[in-house]
Amino acid sequence: MADTPHNPVETQVRRASVQERLGELEQEQARLRQELVSLSGELRLPGLFLTLDAAGTSALLAADAVQEVVRLVELVSLPGAPAHVLGTFIYRGSPAVAVDLATLLGVKRQPELDAHLVICKGARPVAVLVDRVRDLVEAPTLVEGTVDGAVSLEWDRSGLMAGLCRTPEGVRPLLRISAVLAGSEGT
Incomplete structure (x- = not known):
């Protein structure tokens, strides 16, 4: 606990710094995934992903x-x-x-x-x-480029999208959780 600042301002600054670094890591991870996709044609993401509906679109988290x-x-x-x-x-x-x-x-x-x-x-x-x-998707396939211009464009502009994934139900944006968590900082 000695490393934890007790000053609320210091805590807020440190939290913002950690979230910024997390966002940078997610962006680098997204770039590296896209590079792998371009080299091999596709990349299966390990793990489970939740399918969410919001704003008329399904996305993965x-x-x-x-x-x-x-x-x-x-x-x-x-x-x-x-x-x-x-x-x-x-x-x-x-x-x-x-x-x-x-x-x-x-x-x-x-x-x-x-x-x-x-x-x-x-x-x-x-x-x-x-x-x-909706459900859980196991190991969706990251795809290169855009498939549905309207869907990906909205998500791209928002800064929330880490890439596009092909699932059995179609192509879905992959949500960048750090961007969502950063959105809560307005409080």
């Missing part, structure tokens, strides 16, 4: 970044928070921030009552609001 999936609960709004930060709630005794994935993608909508909160692993609880969690 690495299952190892997810702590739990829960139904939408009542959120307490945060005055002055960015539009994509929906509010807070108590998750297992700790305050958590809820971030709307659709709003991060530039889509304004009122969430349905059967929407889900995907609780992401991290230093503090952050939940991503999605319309629905």
Whole structure:
């Protein structure tokens, strides 16, 4: 515990630095994956990936970044928070921030009552609001380029996309979890 700063400002600066480095590592990993794809034609990503629906599109999120999936609960709004930060709630005794994935993608909508909160692993609880969690996909194939221009363009512009993956249901954007977690920092 001696390495942990006790000053809240220092903690916030350190957290921002760690998230920035994590984002850089994810970007480098995405570049290296794309390079492998260009050299071999395709690359199967190891592990399980959650299929999420948000903003009219299905996307993949690495299952190892997810702590739990829960139904939408009542959120307490945060005055002055960015539009994509929906509010807070108590998750297992700790305050958590809820971030709307659709709003991060530039889509304004009122969430349905059967929407889900995907609780992401991290230093503090952050939940991503999605319309629905579909299923798990094992070892999707990373593909080069764009397949569906409209889908990939929206995700590309948002900075949330780490690449495109082919699954049995079609091509899906791969979500960069560090970009979502960074979106919660407006609180």
